[in-house]
Amino acid sequence: MKSSFLPRRIGRLLVATLLGTSAACFIAALHTSTAYATNESPQTTQRHAYSQSTAEHYSYRFGAGQPFLPSFAATGNGEFIDPKSFPTAKYCGHCHQQAHDEWRQSAHANSFRTPWYTRNVNLLTQEKGVEFTRHCEGCHNPTALVSGALTKGSTVDRKFDEDGVTCSVCHSIQKTDTRGTGSYVLGQPAVLVDENGEPIYGEVSDKAILTHLDRHSQAVMKDFYRTSEYCSACHKAALPKQLNDYKWQRAIFLYDEWQQSSFSKQSPLPFYTKDTVSNCQTCHMRREELSLPDPGAKDGKLASHRWIGANTIMAKFYNYDVQFEKTVAFLRDNVFNIDIFGIEKNGGSMTAPLGTTPVTLKAGDTVTISTIIQNKGIAHSHVPEQRDMYESWVEFEAKDASGHVLSHSGALQANGEIDPRAHNFTNRLVNIRGGLNDLHQVWDTRVAAYNNTIPSGRSQIVRYQFRIPAGSRGPISITTRVNYRRFDQHFIDFAMQKQHYVQPVVVMASRTRTFQLGDNPAAAPDPADNPLWMRWNNYGIAMLDAQQYAESVRAFEQVAALRPDYPDAFTNVAIANFQWQRYDDSRTSLNKALALNPHSARALYYLALVERNQGNLDAAIANLREVAVQFPRSRDAHRELGFSYYQQHKYDEARAEYENVQGIDPDDLAAHYILSIVYRRLGMNDRAAHEAAMFADQKDDPTASTYALEYLRKHTEVANETVPWHTHSDLPVQPSTAKRDGTPAQ
Structure with a gap:
């Protein structure tokens, strides 16, 4: 191909020089004769030539025939795509002026060129090589990936970097799956199809598009573009062994959440x-x-x-x-509910819910405030998993009437860092050296030392303890805020190569309560509060996640007393008892829920777990079948049903259910494990071996916790956050004697 292609290019250049505009006719004829001889269009011939030429100088670091790993991205025919084949965003903006104007300001448009991204990805290049950046660029710069630019010594003209994820990338995707990490198939871009539905490659005139809007839509729009599964191709990601030379690790899973x-x-x-x-x-x-x-x-x-x-x-x-204005408004749009819920005095029992329950305070009291933070407005966790350098935290402040600060947690320090004792909705990624991956070097990660992200629909309890000094004057005001800024100070200083770089801090939600010194009688419900039953419900959820099962049961029983017609109140009591391994009590509450709603899938699911734990597999299967009928996309229902069949040695049925699970989440660990056994027992040895290998790669490393323990031993100021039930005290904490990378301070 190469020897015949180069003379043809030279010939075209000579003809164009000698004949000027008439050369176009000659070239068109040459294209026609070539296409006739090879049964290929000129565009296809050109693409083959580009791909072959690129392949000759490309590093297949991860194996022949695997040009895009560690990204899962692929092209329609497996070939590279000439970046000139991608119409620019400016071209699309001729007509789509509004979309172009919005896109230019989006994270998609700026996915590659921002200094914080390029500084981070350059770390990967320096440490391991440019080939490893394919893992990142499959989503941050797809044009660079599929054009073959991500190889040492590449001569590809990368002016497309400024456009990041451009229009013709998203609108040329032919297929996706839910593995993430760029799990899409990208076709050669076309903005129009002909009368037979075949793509017309390259730029066409605005007039041609406007004359055939139906064909334009057919070329650039597909129904699955409107689904979450489409977004999952990039907004879900893993760290594969090819990247970290260790093992598969889940990075983000917004789609699954x-x-x-x-x-x-x-x-x-x-x-x-x-x-x-x-x-x-x-x-x-x-x-x-x-x-x-x-x-x-x-x-x-x-x-x-x-x-x-x-x-x-x-x-x-x-x-x-x-x-920026729209981003701030979005972050403040009913995302969190903050409930200053309860107070304990001098080590006594908690008085709650505050506002509707009387409480007496006096100077000299040591008080513990329980604040419940509910993630009610996000369909995924806050912040999303392994966003270790993103920063959202709780700021708590108590003041007396003279403005004297009695307690303050979560303040920004003089160097821009957050109070290290603050309750932070993040995780800490620890490397093989026992130090923090402080610059988002996810390719060095061994374990998350802790994870305080708050899942969708769940609540967290954050507790603060302080003393009301003698001589204090009331009222005492208590304020809790959820703050957010994009990056922690250490990372953004590195990214911007500037000390104390200032970035905007957004208060996503805030709540204040005031207390008199003396009696605080019960009052009418505050409009800023959730209904009383929901306040107890959120407290029960927070206690459940904090592994305080007795208190969780008590909270949910309060909900049931307030709403005896609410089936989920009894189901929630059952869940807390089930977690507490009190199966008979769990069954009693589930029967109450099912008496109110005999077809409650939620109650039936947990009843099935109780039945199975007590040896009643047939009853468990019957309940899980009904749940799966009502919720055919419930991975939990299919997984538990499959395991119940597996326990009965019904391997065909178990196989079907676990394959359903993999249809929802291809990386479900339990599915890999059970299918590795089931396939072997059904004589499907190749598939069994594949699932066994996937399980071995994706299961937790039992030795990884030692890295977390080593980090926490050196960083006692954050070790408190690893405990599900803990209190933030205003007592001073000795600063850590270790540096951020885990080495002792000199």
């Missing part, structure tokens, strides 16, 4: 239910009124191509004022 949340309505297990289904696009592509012309709009509104999320620093850095 959404799929199991109340927003998707695909699972019976969330504590609350929604009236309607919301997917990724519902929240992140809300339809907005047009301010610029755009033929993609319907009824004067366009699905926003800003993809508003939580990237506050990007909008500030590039002076995208509208993007």
Whole structure:
């Protein structure tokens, strides 16, 4: 191919020089004769030539025929795609002015060029090599990946870097699956198809598109673009062994969290239910009124191509004022409910819920405040998993009437760092040296020392203890805030190569209660509070997640007393008792729930677990079947049903259920394990070996916890956060004697 291709290019150049505009006719004829001889279009011939030429100088670091690993991205025919084949965003913006204007300010458009991203990915290049960055660029810069630019000595013109994830990337994806890490198939871009539905490659005139809008839509739109599964291709990711030379590790799984949340309505297990289904696009592509012309709009509104999320620093850095304003509004849009719920005095029992229950305070009291923070507005965790350098934390402050600060946790220090004792919705990724991966070097990760992210629909309890000094004057005001900034100070200083770089801090939610010194009688419910039953319910959820099962049972029993017609109140009592391994008590509560709603899938699911734990497999299977009928996309129902069949040695039935699980989540660990056994017993040895290998790679490393223990031993100021039930005290804590990388201070 190479020897015949180069003379043809030279010939075209000579003809163009000698004949000027008439050369076009000659070249067209040459194209036609070549296509006729090879039964290929000129564009296909050119793509083959580009791909072959690129392959000759490409590093297949991860194996022949695997050009894009560690990303799961693929192209339609496995070949590289010439970056010139991608129409620019500016070209699309000729007509789609509104979409282009919004896209330019989005995280997609700026996915590669931001200094914090390039500094981080350059660390990977320096440490391991440019080939390893394919893992990142499959989602941050797909054009660089599929063009073959990510190889040592590449000569690809990378002017496309400025456009990041551009229009013609997203609108050329032919297929996705839910493995994530760039699990999409990218076709060669086309903005129009011919009368036979065949793609017309390259730029075409605006007039041609406007004349055939139906063919344009056929070329660039597919129904699955409107699904969360489409977004999962990148908004779910793993760290494979090819990247870290260690083992498979889950990085982020926003799709899975959404799929199991109340927003998707695909699972019976969330504590609350929604009236309607919301997917990724519902929240992140809300339809907005047009301010610029755009033929993609319907009824004067366009699905926003800003993809508003939580990237506050990007909008500030590039002076995208509208993007910033909308981002801040999005972060404050009913995401959290903060409930200053209870108070303990001098080591006594808790008085709660505050506001509707009388309490007496006096100077000299040592008080512990229990604050409940409910993630009610996000379909995934806050912050999403392994966003170790993102920063959202709780700030707590107590003051007396003279303004004297009695307690303050979560304040920003002089160097821009957050109080190390603050309750932070994050995790800490520890490397093989027992130090912190403080610059998001996820390829060096061995274990998360702890994970305080707050899942969708769940609540966390955060407790603060302080003393009201003698001589204090009331009232005492107590304020709790949930703060957010994009990056921790250490990372952003590294990224911007500037000490104490200032980035915006957004107060996502705030709540204040005041207490008189003396009697505080019960009052009417505060409109800022949830209904009384829900306050108890959120407290019960928080206690359940804090492994305080007795208190969780007590809280849910309060809900049942307030709402005796609410089946989930009794189911929640049963869940707490089940976690407490009190199976008979759990059954009693589940029977009460089913008496109110005989077809409650949530109650039936937990009753099935009780039945199985007590040896009643047939009853468990009957209940799980009903749950799976009501919720065919419930991975939990299929997994537990499959395990029940497995216990009965019904291997065909078990196989079917675990394959259903893998249809929802291809990386479900239990499915890998059980299928490795089931396939072998069914004589399917090749498939058994594959599942066994996947399980071996993806299971937890039993030695990894030693890295976390080593880190926490050196960083006592954060060790408190690893304990499910703990208190933040205003007593001073000795500073750590270790540096951020884990080595002792000199």
